[in-house]
Amino acid sequence: MSALRPDLAVIAQWIEPGSRVLDLGCGEGELLDYLRREKGVTGYGVELEDSRVVAALRRGLPVIQQDLDAGLRQFADGSVDTVVLSLTLQAVRYPRELLLEMLRVGREGIVTFPNMGHWQARWQLGVAGHMPVTDALPHHWYDTPNIHLCTIRDFDALCRANGIAVRQRVVLDDRRRSNWAIRLLPNLFGEVALYRCTRGTG
């Protein structure tokens, strides 16, 4: 078993051992598998794509096949400790509603997304004049599943406007590591942003 991807490793650190987790857009279940094995977490994955559902089942994970655009109605209030949405926010139809739903279902929400404010994205759009294609945003405009891209500053504003408290934030570069430049100017040098949120002001 190879080491967990660095962004997933950050998420794993934020999750309490033995807690209950809902991993939205769980893919093949890499994170959930790790959390169950290493941290004794009980949890469910939610995934839409057929082959990923099969891969997660093969790993022995409980996975629920569902479109996140249909909402989280079937998941009861406060039914898990943490809801994770990893690199999926930008691809859903109702990101704000999903975010609020996550914080209804879980005590805590962990959201990660590619930062559209990264200098490469800004350069490609602002100077070169074309839609950005970067490591974190590898698709072309015509084949991208990403319909709601945002910057770190945008996300902060969304949280403020909706009473979402940011408990912790980590920003990583294209190799999914942090450095001094990112800590100084995260919205310019960060490629992936990771947020740990709760309801209420903070």
Next chain:
Amino acid sequence: MPAVIPTDSVGLVHAQTVDFSDPLTLECGRTLPGYTLAYETYGALNSARSNAILICHALSGDHHAAGYHSLEDRKPGWWETMIGPGKPIDSERFFIVCSNFIGSCRGSTGPASINPATGEPWGLDFPMVTVRDWVRTQAALADHLGIAQWAAVIGGSLGGMQVLEWAMLYPERLRHAVVIAAAPRLTAQNIAFNEVCRQAIMTDPDFHEGRYYAHGTKPRRGLALARMIGHITYLSDDAMRAKFGRDTRNGKAFSFGFDVDFEVESYLRYQGSRFVEQFDANSYLYITKALDYFDPAAAHGGDLAVAFAPIRASVLVISFSTDWRFSPERSREIVQALYRAGREVSYAEIEAAHGHDSFLLAVPQYLEVMSAYLQRVAEEGRA
């Protein structure tokens, strides 16, 4: 007849029966003075007795789930796509048991069996049986076979209801539950279809209050009608359009009469008349009633999550996109209640064109999901 039996088939199999002589008090309050259960098995039980899988069949099915009874058989068992060497329910890894149920006409005690008190067939004097009664008799079969705990109990449609009942009634006796194209209870629409089918049978002049055996006849028209109605509801609109369209029989012009014009009419009439040769009308009445009565949430104020609280098995729920008789929405109710009860549950919603019948067909994603899940079941069984 298969020229040669395919290598991925369990091959030649035979049905077995077991007689239970102890009286069985049923959910309806009446007592059955002993009963016979028919079943088949495929594969071998391991020394730890940990690799047994129980298959629960649906309304018109029986215990012949896979393989051939003889080389003259035109068709294999009803779940040949799923059961066999190298198939999702792999007979090289699992000891597979498919059990019939009481009330059936396929070898287990039912309304066509002789009532020992009268020496006549039971007919409508046969006590009403329920899904719970079936599961209790299947547990007696498990005892008979020396199986304390199933690796998995698997079933589709009415079979899926039996799986749910197993998981609730005997939580320690199964590790996994696979519930396919099922529902936690029938809707009014679904009960309505069943009632029309029953009325078709019971209003047939040859029904004789269920004592048609003594008259040397049977309610052929009624049972055939019931089967025709059923068939329509098991298929999707699209599947029927694709299969028959408005094609006329043998491409002929309209007859401008009431003989068969369209292929779909011909198909339904054929299915109806074939079914009459294989199935007892009284059994059809009893089994559809068992379907209608199934409602585990009812005893818990309608709260399915409370009904599911005793469940210990990991559950896989599967539905099919075009199934309108047991729609994905009903499967999601099961998933939601299991989630609320804090149980381990997985759910796959399969894109499939053939409506409710999809659960019997070789839909690639369906087979993948079953394979992936059962591979894990097999690995746990070895550990």
